[in-house]
Amino acid sequence: MIKLTPRDHQSKLLTAITPIIAVIFTMICGGVLFWILGKNPFEAIKLIFWDPLMSETFSDYARPQILIKASPLILIALGLSIGFRANIWNIGAEGQFIMGALISACIGLAFYPLENRFIFPLMILGGMVGGAFWAIIPAILKSRFNTNEILVSLMLVYIAEQALASASIGILRNPEGSGFPGSRNLNHYPSTSNPELIEGSGIHWGVIFSFLAIWFFYYLLKNHKFGFQIKLFGDAPRAASFAGLKTEYIILLCFSISGALAGVAGMFELTGPAGAITIDFNVGYGFTAIIVAFLGRLNPVGIFFAGLLMALTYVGGEISQFMLGIPAAAIQVFQGMLLFFLLSIDLIVKFRLSFTKQNFISRKD
Amino acid sequence: MDFASIDPTTIIYNLMIAATPILYAALGELLVEKAGVLNLGVEGMMIIGAICGFAISVETGSSYIGFIAAACGGAMLSVIFAVMTQYFLANQVASGLALTLFGLGLAALLGHSYTGQVPPQISKLDLPILSTIPVFGKMFFHHDFFVYFSLMLVLFVWYFLTKTRLGLVVQAVGENHDSAHAIGYSVTTIRFFSILFGGALAGLGGGYLSLIRVPQWTEGMTAGAGWIALAIVVFSSWRPWRLILGAYIFGGITILQLNLQAIGVNIDIALLSMTPYAITIVALVLMSVNKSKKSLGAPGSLGKSFIKVS
Numbered sequence: 001m002i003k004l005t006p007r008d009h010q011s012k013l014l015t016a017i018t019p020i021i022a023v024i025f026t027m028i029c030g031g032v033l034f035w036i037l038g039k040n041p042f043e044a045i046k047l048i049f050w051d052p053l054m055s056e057t058f059s060d061y062a063r064p065q066i067l068i069k070a071s072p073l074i075l076i077a078l079g080l081s082i083g084f085r086a087n088i089w090n091i092g093a094e095g096q097f098i099m100g101a102l103i104s105a106c107i108g109l110a111f112y113p114l115e116n117r118f119i120f121p122l123m124i125l126g127g128m129v130g131g132a133f134w135a136i137i138p139a140i141l142k143s144r145f146n147t148n149e150i151l152v153s154l155m156l157v158y159i160a161e162q163a164l165a166s167a168s169i170g171i172l173r174n175p176e177g178s179g180f181p182g183s184r185n186l187n188h189y190p191s192t193s194n195p196e197l198i199e200g201s202g203i204h205w206g207v208i209f210s211f212l213a214i215w216f217f218y219y220l221l222k223n224h225k226f227g228f229q230i231k232l233f234g235d236a237p238r239a240a241s242f243a244g245l246k247t248e249y250i251i252l253l254c255f256s257i258s259g260a261l262a263g264v265a266g267m268f269e270l271t272g273p274a275g276a277i278t279i280d281f282n283v284g285y286g287f288t289a290i291i292v293a294f295l296g297r298l299n300p301v302g303i304f305f306a307g308l309l310m311a312l313t314y315v316g317g318e319i320s321q322f323m324l325g326i327p328a329a330a331i332q333v334f335q336g337m338l339l340f341f342l343l344s345i346d347l348i349v350k351f352r353l354s355f356t357k358q359n360f361i362s363r364k365d
Numbered sequence: 366m367d368f369a370s371i372d373p374t375t376i377i378y379n380l381m382i383a384a385t386p387i388l389y390a391a392l393g394e395l396l397v398e399k400a401g402v403l404n405l406g407v408e409g410m411m412i413i414g415a416i417c418g419f420a421i422s423v424e425t426g427s428s429y430i431g432f433i434a435a436a437c438g439g440a441m442l443s444v445i446f447a448v449m450t451q452y453f454l455a456n457q458v459a460s461g462l463a464l465t466l467f468g469l470g471l472a473a474l475l476g477h478s479y480t481g482q483v484p485p486q487i488s489k490l491d492l493p494i495l496s497t498i499p500v501f502g503k504m505f506f507h508h509d510f511f512v513y514f515s516l517m518l519v520l521f522v523w524y525f526l527t528k529t530r531l532g533l534v535v536q537a538v539g540e541n542h543d544s545a546h547a548i549g550y551s552v553t554t555i556r557f558f559s560i561l562f563g564g565a566l567a568g569l570g571g572g573y574l575s576l577i578r579v580p581q582w583t584e585g586m587t588a589g590a591g592w593i594a595l596a597i598v599v600f601s602s603w604r605p606w607r608l609i610l611g612a613y614i615f616g617g618i619t620i621l622q623l624n625l626q627a628i629g630v631n632i633d634i635a636l637l638s639m640t641p642y643a644i645t646i647v648a649l650v651l652m653s654v655n656k657s658k659k660s661l662g663a664p665g666s667l668g669k670s671f672i673k674v675s
Contacts, residue, residue, distance in 0.1 A: 141650055288466075332474075335466065340449060
């Protein structure tokens with residue numbers, strides 16, 4: 001019999017090393033998966049985790065790609081993490097990502113072909129507003145009518161996807177694109193492009209923005225009243241309400257912050273790596289960011305590393321797809337497994353396990 | 366544009382087919398939630414059911430074996446969730462999301478070589494006499510076995526939950542797990558098997574989607590059906606009979622918008638495709654306006670982990 005005793009204090013060391021244990025478990029199970037697929041598991045794991053960083057053949061391509069892919073994941077996960085801390089579940093980041101990109105594309109394309117350095121900042125603002133607007137819908141419904149925010153925010157993803165499809169063949173379609181779906185490539189116009197700032201590094205404005213966001217959130221959670229309120233709201237909602245904390249306020253704020261960040265991530269993705277609005281513009285960062293948030297223990301610094309690791313699996317996945325023909329979906333399975341292990345292993349962080357002989361007579365203790 | 370080409374008989378006939386996958390998934394989730402567990406992995410279990418059912422029925426040539434495989438596939442995936450939430454006490458919301466992400470990936474992986482294939486056809490089960498009634502016969506009694514089976518299962522779940530001893534125990538576990546444990550019921554075991562049942566039904570729903578409703582395999586083909594099933598459970602206030610209403614209203618909207626798209630109504634196709642999701646939101650809001658969680662009918666221990674002390 002295994003006996004569980006809740007821990008009074010969660011050990012910092014355990015909290016920090018459990019994600020690493022989860023990654024190791026995932027590597028083992030992932031290896032088995034690749035083996036079942038008929039690939040050499042060791043080679044596959046090496047291609048995913050080691051070669052993007054270290055191999056001479058791939059690192060020139062892969063290292064910048066890791067930053068490019070990590071930045072939207074980090075931005076979105078940071079936003080989601082404060083909601084998750086407060087037990088507020090915004091899982092529609094994918095939709096907010098799309099909406100942010102759409103609004104900023106509208107702004108950028110409205111000014112085309114004007115050259116002005118204020119267009120880009122305006123688009124950043126537009127991305128934030130677009131994402132926040134999309135996130136505030138479930139927040140208002142939750143706070144006014146107590147409607148389930150999980151389901152509403154998710155339904156809005158599907159609606160946003162339809163809006164994206166409509167925009168890419170409708171209002172935002174490139175008038176000079178000879179009828180093909182998709183907007184003008186914003187990367188081709190200096191005022192709306194989000195270029196690589198240092199050549200060969202992959203660093204664009206979105207990467208810088210995400211680093212600033214990490215710092216900002218670190219400060220917010222550690223030193224600001226709001227950070228404390230969120231923790232209180234999540235850990236002890238009753239105490240929070242006795243302390244006069246307004247539920248509506250927390251819900252609205254959590255949702256709009258996470259929406260704004262997802263939206264701005266969409267904006268940077270649009271103006272940088274993606275370039276244009278297309279039907280398949282969104283690639284699931286909004287959902288993967290959920291894994292990143294948990295992997296990073298809802299902690300800004302943790303999210304930074306988790307985002308990099310998850311980006312590594314994306315890039316490594318591409319390489320293994322190219323080298324070994326491992327299907328892209330295998331990486332998604334891999335990421336899902338990581339979340340399983342991570343959530344399960346939390347048990348040893350929250351509880352002390354002790355092995356006892358099965359005892360039918362309860363002792364007085 | 367030709368509204369006359371929309372035939373109400375065909376619409377109702379197709380509506381029942383469109384509603385059936387969601388009805389299955391929602392019914393399974395209803396029982397799971399009645400036992401106090403919130404499994405947000407319905408979408409993942411459905412799509413695993415869809416590919417398992419599709420693959421097995423293509424390989425064996427029998428849709429019925431396919432459906433059994435679909436149910437098994439869904440149930441097997443739900444075991445992961447059950448172990449995580451019942452034995453590792455993981456957060457149910459996060460575990461459910463993980464299940465969905467994992468299921469979508471795994472299904473894409475499994476279904477890689479099945480894209481573009483055609484599943485075996487399933488014969489219609491024309492009920493004798495009833496199916497010969499003009500109009501009504503074609504609308505209601507001209508379906509395949511699994512449409513009737515879903516309705517029978519609703520009856521079964523209703524009977525089980527309200528009239529049998531075990532069903533009442535399941536409800537007790539869902540309402541207050543500490544009390545149920547104190548009386549001597551094994552909360553963990555009951556929840557474990559409820560989750561399995563929910564997984565099997567979600568799998569069946571997925572199988573119906575890929576084998577009959579569509580019928581073919583495409584990546585991500587559930588397109589939110591699992592989430593809509595979750596919404597319909599809320600809409601039904603956790604009452605099995607109301608699930609039929611919810612699922613059929615949803616099926617009706619889906620079919621109606623598809624018909625409008627087909628006859629080329631002067632509305633943006635994207636706007637029409639949005640309606641099922643938008644209506645789901647509206648339904649969720651209408652159900653929750655001015656109601657507390659309790660009066661909505663949600664089980665008391667829904668979503669809470671059961672921690673056995675001592």
